[in-house]
Amino acid sequence: MALALQTFSTVKDANAALKAAGTRYLGGGTLVVRAANEGDVSVSGLIRSTEPALSAITVSGREVRIGASVTMAAMARHPDLSSLARAARAVGGPAIRNMATIGGNLFAPAPYGDFTVALLALGATVGTDDGEVPIETFLAKREDNHAIVTSVGFSLPLEGGFRFLKISRVKPKGVSVLSIAAVLEQAPDGTVSSAHIALGCLADRPMRAKAAEKALLGRKLTSDGIAPALAVASDGTSPITDAVASAWYRNEVLPVHLGRLLLA
Amino acid sequence: MAKIPVQFMLNGAEKAEFIDSGTTLLNALRDKIGDTSPKGGCHQGTCGACSVIIDGELRLSCLTLAETCNGAAITTTSGLSQGGVLHPLQRAFLDAFATQCGFCTPGMLMAAKVLLDHTPDPSRDEVVEALSGNICRCTGYEPIIQAVLTAARSNSQNAA
Numbered sequence: 001m002a003l004a005l006q007t008f009s010t011v012k013d014a015n016a017a018l019k020a021a022g023t024r025y026l027g028g029g030t031l032v033v034r035a036a037n038e039g040d041v042s043v044s045g046l047i048r049s050t051e052p053a054l055s056a057i058t059v060s061g062r063e064v065r066i067g068a069s070v071t072m073a074a075m076a077r078h079p080d081l082s083s084l085a086r087a088a089r090a091v092g093g094p095a096i097r098n099m100a101t102i103g104g105n106l107f108a109p110a111p112y113g114d115f116t117v118a119l120l121a122l123g124a125t126v127g128t129d130d131g132e133v134p135i136e137t138f139l140a141k142r143e144d145n146h147a148i149v150t151s152v153g154f155s156l157p158l159e160g161g162f163r164f165l166k167i168s169r170v171k172p173k174g175v176s177v178l179s180i181a182a183v184l185e186q187a188p189d190g191t192v193s194s195a196h197i198a199l200g201c202l203a204d205r206p207m208r209a210k211a212a213e214k215a216l217l218g219r220k221l222t223s224d225g226i227a228p229a230l231a232v233a234s235d236g237t238s239p240i241t242d243a244v245a246s247a248w249y250r251n252e253v254l255p256v257h258l259g260r261l262l263l264a
Numbered sequence: 265m266a267k268i269p270v271q272f273m274l275n276g277a278e279k280a281e282f283i284d285s286g287t288t289l290l291n292a293l294r295d296k297i298g299d300t301s302p303k304g305g306c307h308q309g310t311c312g313a314c315s316v317i318i319d320g321e322l323r324l325s326c327l328t329l330a331e332t333c334n335g336a337a338i339t340t341t342s343g344l345s346q347g348g349v350l351h352p353l354q355r356a357f358l359d360a361f362a363t364q365c366g367f368c369t370p371g372m373l374m375a376a377k378v379l380l381d382h383t384p385d386p387s388r389d390e391v392v393e394a395l396s397g398n399i400c401r402c403t404g405y406e407p408i409i410q411a412v413l414t415a416a417r418s419n420s421q422n423a424a
Contacts, residue, residue: 003286003327004265029327030309033288037307037326046286046329073321093397094375095322096314173396 001037003036005046010187011129011148014049018146023047025148027069028099030092031108054103054150057081062156068103068149072115075102081150083162087118088183089164093173103149107142110201110240117206118197121181122162124154139205157183165261166200167253169244176201177245178254181263184221192216197258201250202237211235212258226262230255272336274299275343283330289323292330299394300420301341301370305399312398315371322378322397341370344377352422353377353415360411364402371398376412384420385416 005026008014018025022044024032036043054069059080065076076088076097091100091114105115106126119135123162126138128147135152138145163182168174179200187193195216197209211232219225239250267282273405274297274323281296291305292323293299305313307326317339329371344351363369372395379386379394386394389413392405400408 005285005331026329029329030324033327033329034308036286037288040346050331093312094378094394095312095324095397096309098321099309099327122336172392 003043003046005048008047009051011049011051011054011150014047015129015148017047018148020045026111027101027104028071031104032099048247049148059156061154063155063186064156065151066102067151068101070102072100072102072105073095074102075115081156083156083159083247084118084164087115087164088165090114092177100214101193102152106138106149108205111242111244114176114179114200114205117179117198117200118162118181119152120165120206120208121196122157123196123221124152124245127151127153128153144183158185161185163261163264165257167257175242175244178202178239178250178257180254180258184216186221186260190220191218192221199237199254201245202234202239204238204240207236209233209235209258216262221262223259223263226259229262230259233258265420266408268331270330270334272333272338274338275340283290285331287330288326289328289330289333289338290325293325293338293345299340299342303367303370305367305371310399311368312371312375313368315374315398320378320381322375339374339377341373344373344384351377352418353380353412356415358412360414362403362407362411368398368400368402372400376415379412379417380419386412386419388413395411401414 006017024043024046026032026046026048054067056067057078058065058069072088072091076085091097105113124135125132126135127150130147161183166179167177181198183196184192185194195213197213198206199209200206212229213234217227233255234251237251239247241247265284268285269282271280279297283292287367290302290304293302302316302325303313305311309324309327314324315322316325318336340354353373375395383390391409
């Protein structure tokens with residue numbers, strides 16, 4: 001069944017059109033066209049906006065603002081965002097990265113949405129015409145979101161402070177068994193002074209590993225130092241089960257991979 | 265539903281067609297324009313068989329709506345050979361037995377062409393990465409990787 005696509009030059013007009021029943025926003029197409037191809041009859045119309053701000057990346061000092069239509073490929077090759085390129089390159093193959101957008105990734109269900117795991121660890125904010133909300137708040141209610149996401153914003157971590165790991169069975173690229181992103185700050189004595197750890201595939205959407213974060217504070221990044229954090233890494237998780245891995249398996253291997261990430 | 269016009273360059277030739285809104289580029293190319301070189305495999309963005317090059321970037325035509333391609337320059341595998349002479353990649357695929365059932369081959373060729381357009385002398389890892397969105401169930405990938413590396417060497421020798 002063909003879908004009617006309406007294109008608007010402004011987000012405001014596109015938001016108004018999205019109020020019609022059955023309409024979905026079209027970003028890169030990797031989620032919504034895929035759903036339509038699969039036979040999702042709840043999608044009867046597509047809306048998109050070509051407002052230039054949606055495709056802009058602005059970096060001012062450590063403050064970053066990325067338009068929602070920016071693709072993973074554009075993100076990965078931006079010279080000021082090289083520390084995050086690994087997370088952007090973790091998404092799909094080259095063709096998918098040329099299409100998939102930052103905004104769309106926020107809505108990708110597990111086992112997809114690897115870049116959103118990075119954004120969650122970065123403590124990003126999600127912008128719409130209605131204002132900005134913390135990404136945790138946004139993710140918790142993303143099904144209820146009816147306003148077009150226009151941008152995400154975050155502060156670049158200090159050099160070496162961002163870590164990202166995606167585990168998949170197919171090399172070099174495959175669907176995630178799990179993904180982990182961490183933003184760590186250390187005091188001059190090497191102890192962890194701040195920790196943000198986000199997990200992918202350990203719930204139906206990216207989640208924070210808050211117990212592990214708390215257990216890392218004041219500890220050094222050594223095998224003994226991180227042991228308490230690994231012991232509570234699975235607290236609060238509710239992993240998905242799919243063809244790639246069972247929920248049990250994902251929980252079992254989480255401490256192993258988190259340990260590798262922290263000791264890297 | 266009223267038809268809408270789309271117009272783009274396909275393999276260097278201007279194409280114009282009337283389509284239903286929401287038609288994928290894959291369906292427009294195959295069913296309306298008659299270029300059946302992009303293959304419809306999964307229609308989910310997973311297999312890469314429908315890969316085409318749009319304005320120099322590799323894209324999946326099964327997830328791209330044709331009307332978003334107005335004014336674009338599109339390359340498909342049909343546009344690789346010139347005057348009956350195979351493109352170096354096509355020749356290398358034949359020589360390396362890099363094609364068996366052939367269903368993935370057009371997508372593989374498109375992914376490889378984009379790689380060599382931007383990286384004329386790629387490493388093996390770069391070839392593997394470039395082909396990472398394309399699935400082949402026949403060859404085990406190794407002949408394809410070798411074919412791309414051979415084509416790259418052939419290109420650099422011809423340029424020297």
